[in-house]
Amino acid sequence: MTNYRVIYEDPDHPEQTAMVLVPSDNWLSDAMDGKLPPISVYWELQDDEQKAIDEGRHSTFKHDPSKWEKQFTAPRIGKLTEEEAMEYLVMKDIPRRVWSVEYNRPMFKIVKKEQIPTNRQFRNAWEMTQ
Amino acid sequence: MSTIKVNTLQTTSGAELSPAKIWGVVSGKSSFTLHDDVNISSATDSGTGRYTFSFGITLSNTNYCPTTSDGYNIVNSWDQSIGFSRVPFRSTTSAGINTSTHISGVTAGTEEDKDKLSMAIFSN
Numbered sequence: 001m002t003n004y005r006v007i008y009e010d011p012d013h014p015e016q017t018a019m020v021l022v023p024s025d026n027w028l029s030d031a032m033d034g035k036l037p038p039i040s041v042y043w044e045l046q047d048d049e050q051k052a053i054d055e056g057r058h059s060t061f062k063h064d065p066s067k068w069e070k071q072f073t074a075p076r077i078g079k080l081t082e083e084e085a086m087e088y089l090v091m092k093d094i095p096r097r098v099w100s101v102e103y104n105r106p107m108f109k110i111v112k113k114e115q116i117p118t119n120r121q122f123r124n125a126w127e128m129t130q
Numbered sequence: 131m132s133t134i135k136v137n138t139l140q141t142t143s144g145a146e147l148s149p150a151k152i153w154g155v156v157s158g159k160s161s162f163t164l165h166d167d168v169n170i171s172s173a174t175d176s177g178t179g180r181y182t183f184s185f186g187i188t189l190s191n192t193n194y195c196p197t198t199s200d201g202y203n204i205v206n207s208w209d210q211s212i213g214f215s216r217v218p219f220r221s222t223t224s225a226g227i228n229t230s231t232h233i234s235g236v237t238a239g240t241e242e243d244k245d246k247l248s249m250a251i252f253s254n
Contacts, residue, residue: 020162021175023164023172024164025164049223058221116161
């Protein structure tokens with residue numbers, strides 16, 4: 001069972017509390033067994049869906065079958081370490097604006113489970129610091 | 131262990147069977163925990179009673195059926211009232227689940243963390 005967590009803030013919603021991402025142990029196991037496609041496969045699908053949202057046609061949107069199949073058919077990228085899998089997960093599950101843009105303070109951090117407050121009141125008041 | 135790979139499951143009379151393609155169970159009380167899942171890559175705690183499941187597979191469209199099950203307010207003990215859970219947003223890569231207290235009738239109260247909160251997604 002992984003001890004890693006990711007905390008992040010959404011720069012588009014600075015009023016929101018810091019979010020805590022917990023990886024799936026099953027997914028992490030697949031990543032470390034080398035069962036993942038290149039991250040670009042997921043990004044391409046995300047980009048297509050975002051375009052549909054921006055153009056107001058999300059409710060009828062369907063992925064291009066040839067692109068969609070790639071998540072199952074693209075050559076696997078090989079075994080990842082747990083740390084590499086966490087970095088992959090950040091790039092797959094956290095909005096790109098959080099980790100691909102440089103801000104005047106960090107917007108995400110990979111931390112150990114013990115570093116996260118278990119008390120909800122503390123957690124809701126939490127903000128990322130440098 | 132063997133793996134069976136098929137595109138369609140049917141009964142002997144030809145009726146299609148559709149097992150949940152994605153499911154996950156989280157606890158929002160104390161430490162946020164993803165207990166178990168199928169085809170989920172991560173779960174995110176976005177504040178009191180607000181969570182997101184990110185899918186390990188991208189679904190082909192958003193015409194899927196998400197079902198949620200509200201959990202306990204106190205670990206392994208019913209809260210003497212039924213809570214509310216709902217799906218505030220969905221995409222082909224993730225879906226949100228919010229939980230609230232129960233006030234009366236069909237009125238949802240304030241958002242509240244629950245223990246053993248689950249979501250299952252049925253999709254073609």
